[in-house]
Amino acid sequence: MNFERGSKPNPTGNLIAYCHVFGENPIAPGGKIIASNVVVSFLKIGDNYPVVTFPPVALPSKEELMKILSDNIHLYDVVQLPDFQMPENKEQANQYIQERMEQFNSMVMRYVEFCKAKEKKTQNQNLxxxxxxxxxxxxxxxxxxxxxxxxxxxxxxxxxxxxxxxxxxxxxxxxxxxxxxxxxxxxxxxxxxxxxxxxxxxxxxxxxxxxxxxxxxxxxxxxxxxxxxx
Incomplete structure (x- = not known):
């Protein structure tokens, strides 16, 4: 994971993951950015940490994403994902989207593990x-x-x-x-x-x-x- 803000040892639990888009944007035509907000709750249920992954959105540029985040940037971790480039072949395109979804889900799982590790470290810290x-x-x-x-x-x-x-x-x-x-x-x-x-x-x-x-x-x-x- 390529953290542009935040770090693995000290995640906030509020993650913005984005990628640059080259070619067709499946969310909205012309969008050069796909971004999604992932929120991990520290109100855990047993050893499970509830996670909300908001639907991805398309933005016209990275500058637009920066404007959206600027007022509350201190609240977020920000991660850049690999560039998105849809194959022209429809069958390959479907397979590509499936692979990207699996990669995204894997990234979310890793982020949750970072949050778990942070809480355990905090709990174990001697007063x-x-x-x-x-x-x-x-x-x-x-x-x-x-x-x-x-x-x-x-x-x-x-x-x-x-x-x-x-x-x-x-x-x-x-x-x-x-x-x-x-x-x-x-x-x-x-x-x-x-x-x-x-x-x-x-x-x-x-x-x-x-x-x-x-x-x-x-x-x-x-x-x-x-x-x-x-």
Whole structure:
């Protein structure tokens, strides 16, 4: 597969496959491009990943395809397929189309395998390795807390699940941090909750760098706010 955008190790699950056409275009006369959209869902059923292959379309030029993709190009993988050239003999033409369909289906199957491999790699990645990729674990917690407070619905729940994994990390590796009360602060609404969350992050950071005087001052401020917020 010739990826023009995207890669085998990190597929998006949203693929545009296209080819140049020489001679007759079976989709529409005069079209110089045939393109199709393949979408692989990560909402798998067992080990099966649902796949939707949209009907191919004919376009007058590659430039036209580029215009269509330009607004949302970051969402797609793009693959160029071998050129399409229909034989003039009708019997050969039918056989050629059948072969191209089989090649296309084979390409789709390979793309699904790339998506499977990506998810398995993500699932198997150790949480501690993920945290080590950032300069400071507390930065991860701070960013997630902001995201959690500014989202709703499914997005909020997904963030909550990720935060719980980060919280478990701190429970196991930094038992001196007051993680349980930090979790309670996340549910405090409005600016008061925002201030509480920020103060907890500052306190955790002060403890980690062994600045216990600052940590004590922050704890007093936290207790004052919590006493009025309940």
């Amino acid at each position: 501690n390795d993920q945290i080590d990729q950032v300069s400071e674990p507390l930065e991860t917690l701070a960013n997630l807390s902001i995201e959690f407070r500014n989202t709703s619905g499914i997005a909020r729940e997904a963030t909550r699940l990720k935060m719980e994994r980060i919280v478990d990390y701190f429970h196991n590796n930094h038992p001196t941090l007051d993680i349980d009360n930090f979790k309670k602060a996340l549910s405090v609404p409005g600016k008061v909750g925002d201030e509480l969350v920020g103060l907890y992050i500052q306190k955790f950071n002060a403890i980690q760098i062994e600045n216990y005087e600052t940590a004590s001052d922050l704890r007093k401020r936290i207790l004052e706010i919590e006493s009025t917020a309940t």
